[in-house]
Amino acid sequence: MKQLLLLFILALVLTAAPTAHDIKILDAWDNSPIGGAMLLAGDTLYSAPDGRARIPTKWLNQKVTIRAGGYYTRTARITAADSTLLLQPDWYTEPITISAAARPDDNGMPAHNSNIKVSESQRLQFNQMVELLKRRSGIHFKSLGGEGQLQSVSLRGMSAEQTQVLYDDIPINNLQLGMLDLGYIPLGGVDVIDVLRGGSPLLGSSGSIGGALNFKPRPPGDSLAYAVRFQANSLQNRQTEVWLQSPILGLKQSLRIGRHWGDNRYNATAGDESVPLKNRDFNRYSLQWQARYNLSPTGRIGLLVNNFRSRAGAPRAFINRSTEASNQARLSVNNTLLALKYHQGLTRGHFSARLYNRNEWNAYYDPALLINNTPLRGRHFNSEQGVILRWRYLTKRQILLTSGADARYQAIRSSGAGKHSRFSGALYASLDKEWPARTAGYGWHTQLSLRQEFLSPAQSVTLPSAGLQWHFPSGRFYLSYTRNFRAPSFNALYWQPGGNKNLRPEAANGFEGGFDYTFRSGIISSRQTVALYQNRVRDQIVWLPGETYWQPQNIRDVQSRGLEMENTTELWRGALRLTNRLTLNRTIKLSADREGDNTTGNILPYRPQILFYSAIHLRPGSWTLQGEYRYSSFAYTGIENSNRDFLPSYAVVNLFAAFVMPLGAHGMDLSLKIYNLFNIEYEAIKGYPQPTRYAGLGLAIHLN
Template sequence: MNFKSYFFPVLLSSICGLQAQQISIIDFWTELPVDSVMAVSHQDTLFSNSNGVVDFGLFKIAERPVILKKQDYYPQTILYKNIKNGSVKLMPMESSAPIDVFSERPGNPLLMTPTHTTFIHASEIKEQGFNTLDKALAAQSGIFIKSYGGPGQIQSISARGMSAEQTQVFLDGIPVNSFQLGSADPGQYNLDQVESVEIYRGGNPRLGSGGTIGGAINLHSRVIPDTLDYSLKLRGETLNNQFADLTIGLPTGFLNHEFSLHYENGENEYTVKTGSEKISLTNRDFNNWNFRYRSSLPIASDLHTELMFYTYKFSGGSPASLKNERTEVTNNARISYDNNLTALHLSYQKQRYKLNLRAFLRNNWNEYIDPDSVIGNDIISGCHFNHETGLIGHGQFIISKRFLLNSGLEVSRQKAQSTAFGDKNRERYAFFLRGDYELPWQFLNDCTTQLYTGLRAESYADFGNAFLPGIGITFYASFIKVYLSGGKNFRAPTFNELYWQPGGNPGLKPEESINFEAGVEYGRSLRSFNFMLGLSAYSIRPKNQIRWIPLTSNISSPENILAVDSDGIEIEARLADVTKRFQMIANYNYGFAVKADSDLPDDPTIGKRLPFLPEENWSILLQTGTSGLQCGFVISGSSFRYTTYSNDPYDILPAYRTAGCWAGYEFTAYRQKITVRGGCENLFDKQYELTPGYPMPMRHFYFELHVTN
């Protein structure tokens, strides 16, 4: 038998024996096929057909990750070999479409918030080179991170020029802002425990909790794996700081477990200049760890339960603001935290509705002591314990093909015990109702118009009731989205603002605001590149804004500023190829917040800018890579900030620019995926401050090793 007569039958039988590799993509709620889903595997890009099927033909994709993307759905990364029954369910977004995903037609969005909303997946954060949550958030337009120094120091987050108390942070829909302080510290949440981040600028009736005048940020935990899974990450910095993360996914029968431990220890060793003095900073050491346990149990095909326990412990320096070398010697104050959160989540889902119930309990404890500060014969110290129990119910109902209804009920009881004001209690009740309706008529061919209406009612035992209506409209056509919205917001004073001694003000009124926003987003696929440009303009009119006013050199007291005018614009541009081998992201925001009314006769601060808020923030990120090699560069900056209400030109925080770069390589060894990465922070070695008297670290380097299966 000659070679040809043997080879071709074998080749023909081999080809016939191969099976085309297909996956069927369906909607998580309706279980209907989803068409026009982009499926990216290696250098191949395909789309699902009208039956929701992606046909990979005979491509070898069994071991390759496949990225599924479609507007109004969460992006998902899968392995073909792990797909069961040949189908994949895509989860519709409960808020807004990702701004970096494009399609020629918006399809049938179930719920679209008519505001500037950002969705960031963990994979994007990794691609962009960020290794902490605060850095990832600081790169987003309209978001400002205030830090009291280097890693491990206190941080706060604010949106659209509003205060940290007016920006709410949630973990899986559970509010985590301190009800005594009012703010949340993003440094307490490990980025490796987060699957995705949603940023709602201007608030959202579903995510409210009485404080989203500036906005809300919702952190979604990563999905508990149903296979044995682990991740180990080690990082060291030339500031003499060390970090370690270990996450283990462990399935046991029907019950899936996840154990996650994050540890940090450091000295923050760096030197800065004050006048002609060169000072080595002290008392900026930190030691903290957080542990999280989660388990999931599918009780039935439509009933799912999940348990979470989270604890965070911190001890370290609590430095005073830097003045000179002499005061740095007596800088010995210490602070400790011990926070924990326990939550139970029940989810019941049918074809046309979904119900969620979350019960939670959280305890926050902290202690402060300054051995060098004495009043009378007593060393200055304080101990505070906050306890909260709550219940959050949420229902999502598909009334018709064009109408989606969201509703929810929240109950919480808060108790604070403090050496500064004794025992205080508060009860809060809230209800929200939101409807999203797609209008049946069209202005133009191939366009969609969606109307949103919402109402949130808040009831406080100590401040009565507040009704917060909202309305908006969104217009989609081919490659463009235009939206317009308005609403009312509310924030009750914190326990510190009301009762702190000395300085608390029990006569404070709740803050109220009227928010307006208009925006446009344009996105297109140009050959192998995706391009997006977004512009939003906002106007916030807070009333009874609370600000701490100095009474003496050592004592301040909160007062209601009668009115504030805050206006601004946010611009965001993205350019990326479909495989993310190249990516450029640019953000710019301009905000102008001034005191609009007087609270004193002949008030000299009327029309003056609010302190500590920059007019301009901007950032540019460049990232590229191929064949496992990745590198990136980011530069960001801010305009100067006044530090007084009188806008004294001699009391300012100067403008700054800071840059960083990184490079990493990913490879497989012994069936483990290994990533090594190194980078430089504050590349140009510039001294700058985000908070007066707390200089940020000078140029330093880090190295990171990440191993996962």
């Protein structure tokens, strides 16, 4: 009898109609829950403190309004089949009706772009910026060693000089070299990273032939918060930083101070001998202060102060023990960025303005390299002042208009290139038109843009772009064309001896097609991205040997073709996440550098044709566990593509574990990581061994 009664009660429970429905409110960029969101259904307000809300089933198939601080308000219809609502951040763009749940493209054209939200665990997992970025598809890194040494990345087979780097929308590539050491950007000072593959004709100035990286600092909030982090590893490297957010009388402000220092103690093999590497020590300091003040409900003004200083060894390529003993060169760096920002919200858009000044100072000293019996010394000071104006307006006919103007003045004082200056500016506009289908959630987007760049003396570059997208509720298909350029660096123009004042800007035409697709069913959520691209560069600048010295020439045509595939699958609301990323790239030389040149059609040096990354991420309770595998195919070290001059392929396995311990209103994170688990010896640049196996510990205490 009791068994029958229990079965009867169980049947009632299973057959009873549900009276409530669970809703998830997520960030449209990274699918992270939006804490503090509010959902308005009729006259009733429901809260979602952790990005989840439970509402009565009577609101199914009814329109509700979703609001959250820092996100655009959205009106949507909830259905039993789709319980996920995505919101766009308000710092980005105005939402368009059918694409409110789709990721926008910061370069104005549809492309395979990524938005990386830097988490607290990632700040403990990675010691430097390049460690985070090289796990993304389409990105290849070059490094002169471990932490504190030169670290650069390039996109889609292009060079580091053809990859534009921005900080809070401000271009910061080195004026003399044309590239940037990403070690100068501490990971702890960055909140969001936009990876814009294939160029960014609307974002900034020269250098985005391969793509662009836009690092965005965390805007100061309106509540008291802090974080203290410390890391140490077995290479005798350490890192500490303090971040404080403290609003005062309506002034939102935050301050970050950090130090990163160490010895990079590891060995390299020469023949059968294991040799300790020398002159890899470094000492870096960084400071970032931000302030924001609301002038009105829709207008605000902000200030950014960023300073980075470094003293480090600048080792030459490793050969053997005797050459390593003479490694004594040193490099000092002091970079500063000051920016004043104004933002005014409009009824259906916004206007923004930035004034900035940045200074680059560095000094190089090598006592072992004598010129006229005097040790080599080099001093370089570069500066840039600029203004960036942008205006966006969303019409009532689903047309997003973007326009703007940039102007900048650049000057250098260099012991190697002399004293020079130049002015450049640009005007640009884009149109994004929506063509909605009769079925909700479907429709076309057409995008057109034009940027006119003005360079001194008396040069101009026209950059047209076009894109087409078909959006559907779970993804999109897209095609795009972009034209990009790179102006010659100051060193290429004026370095003595060898500078060439007659250099022209490099020009590139890029084509891309691909799709994004998201699948959700029960406990499984999976996102697939596929992109095919081709980039053709003309007038590429190459340093060639002459009778007495090397000189740069506009002589080379280059073609880059490739495929990028990404898949991220989550189970049980992210308790288990599987990530796989594949990059296939072939970058070849299309033209002869000189008469009798037989290297036409060869692969450019240091361009591996296959990159693969795979990771498994577990979150059991308060733990985070991750194992990852990273593979790079071989890469030639010379344009001759000799079978004797190449870097072998390699595969590296890393492990990471973190534990989050709540302490009332505070929290403490503990982490352990093991890099290069199987102690693989490999290089990203010939003669510069990467660290072998090492372990690291991390600790972070923060106010939740």
